Amino acid sequence: MSYAAGIVVTKCSNCQADVENAAKFCGNCGFVTPTAPPRFEESPATAPPAMPPFATAGIPAENAKTNEWITEANKLTLALARERLFLIMHWAVFIGVNIFGFWVASKCYMDFVGDEMSKMMVASTPFLFINSLGLLSLAPIRGTKSQIALLKERISYLRFNIEFGHVSFRDKN
Secondary structure (H helix, E strand, O other): EEEOOOOOEEEEEOOOEEEEEOOOEEEOOOOOOOOOOOOOOOOOOOOOOOOOOOEEEEEOHHHHHHHHHHHHHHHHHHHHHHHHHHHHHHHHHHHHHHHHHHHHHHHHHHHOOOOHHHHHHHHHHHHHHHHHHHHOHHHHHHHHHHHHHHHHHHHHHHHHHHHOOOOOOOOOO
């Protein structure tokens, strides 16, 4: 057994090459080495690598903040589901009112007895006014879409904080 840069090295029983104590196979012949629990003995000359100066590991006792972030992310996910339901309802109103306006206009056109110009004038009135009311639901659709985008952005920010909140980045400048 020899020590090379803080790593315990043994000899392979097949080819007598140096093999690290925690290795599963010999690097020279590929022979399976007996598995022993890894032993790491560090020589005084080698020290563990230092953490980069721009990142420091936070205190693991910040679980309260993480739990707050998780509950807030859950609330935002519920709000996102509600906004999506509102978006579906707004689209249903928009499509329903437009279909109703088209049905009323076609009913007026088909059931009116008169020449073509009279039929067009009678049918255009409900078509114009009812479908204009349907266009009023485009404003809530646009607002709901922007609210969904905002909620998605906040949820992704919270998920980032939950996953990487323990690492704090500081600028040395």
